[in-house]
Amino acid sequence: MIHILSDAVQRDLFTHGDQFSVDTGAVSILALMCVHISDPVFLVEPILLSLQRLKDHILSAVTSDGLIGNLYSTGLGVQALSVIGHIVPEGSWNCSLSLKRLLDDPSALANPQAASQVTPSLEGRTYLDVGRMDCRRDFSNLTLLEPSEPTPTEVEMPxxxxxxxxxxxxxxxxxxxxxxxxxxxxxxxxxxxxxxxxxxxxxxxxxxxxxxxxxxxxxxxxxxxxxxxxxxxxxxxxxxxxxxxxxxxxxxxxxxxxxxxxx
Structure with missing residues (x-):
């Protein structure tokens, strides 16, 4: 599987139309890092070459306002660049700016799928942390608002x-x-x-x-x-x-x- 993934990376197959797919590249980085962390000597050369190439593609998709590709790929992009921070050149990406861009636009959390990609980064985590979490030790610290009564009249929109x-x-x-x-x-x-x-x-x-x-x-x-x-x-x-x-x-x-x- 690593050989197939690495071959696709080197042949630049992670495209949508004529543009690099940040989502696909970011998930591939997470997958490659998951394998590398579990066994640091397993196929180390193709993994590191793929990570370098994917890193360059994702950094080229970072915009001046912090987006990585577009609003909906930024959550995964933040996760990917975070787990390979050791090979991301200093000053090439501003993580805080990307997170601010996500928080400034409610659309980034518009549905469960979008929220699931953004939430880990807001907690300083990535999908790779899931295996180390003990959910049984979590406690609820959310204060839920009481549902309000519906307004008796509806405003007719133009x-x-x-x-x-x-x-x-x-x-x-x-x-x-x-x-x-x-x-x-x-x-x-x-x-x-x-x-x-x-x-x-x-x-x-x-x-x-x-x-x-x-x-x-x-x-x-x-x-x-x-x-x-x-x-x-x-x-x-x-x-x-x-x-x-x-x-x-x-x-x-x-x-x-x-x-x-x-x-």
Whole structure:
């Protein structure tokens, strides 16, 4: 397994589209370090070469405001760089800045999967600490707030209009657009459901649930395919969305595109 992983690292196979996948690289660092810690002399050369190469890729993805790749890969990136701190050049990465960036954006903890990747670093730990923890000795130090009574009246939110577009960017078999009006603060999923309700033949879709929330697997019967390395990409104009369809909330006048793409 180490040979397979090391070969993939040296051949730069950890990419999503034309960009290095920080998530994949970070998890690989954690896996390699787990093996190295358990047996420091086992395949030491390929492990260290892989760690060096992955470290360089991840450091190249660090932005001036502390993100490592994007908001949702930063939690894993922090863990990875922390466990290989001995080979990270001094001054090449500011851990405190990355943690501050995560704490400044509530989206970093938007769902259980995102929170699970961020929380260890906030505690000064990584996934590699799990084997050394004794959960039986934990104690509860959380003060839970009493649930408040629901407000008797609901405030009606103003409507926004979103340009919703779906495109087969691989085979070119279809491209449709429709203006959709939804209450301000609605999710992208609400926009998709409203479009399907308005024109079901053109805007039908299927979803699959995951720890990151629901994601699109099919539009108009056209399915994404791991065999063909295709997926449904979410865009706002020409900018790729970092949040999923349940978490992202479009703004008035925004152009949302869901396009079948290669990775």
């Amino acid at each position: 409507l926004i209009t979103v340009s919703y577009n779906i495109t087969d960017g691989v085979g070119g078999t279809f491209s449709y657009a429709i203006p959709i009006s939804v209450p301000k603060g609605s999710s992208l999923l609400s926009v998709m459901e409203k479009a399907r309700e308005s024109r079901p033949l053109n805007f039908s879709f299927q979803l699959k649930t995951s720890l990151w929330g629901a994601y699109v697997t099919s539009i108009r019967g056209l399915r994404s395919s791991s065999k063909n390395r295709t997926y449904w990409q979410l865009l706002s104009g020409d900018r790729a969305l970092e949040q999923g369809i349940e978490d992202y909330k479009p703004s008035d006048g925004e152009k949302i595109i869901i396009i079948l793409s290669h990775y």
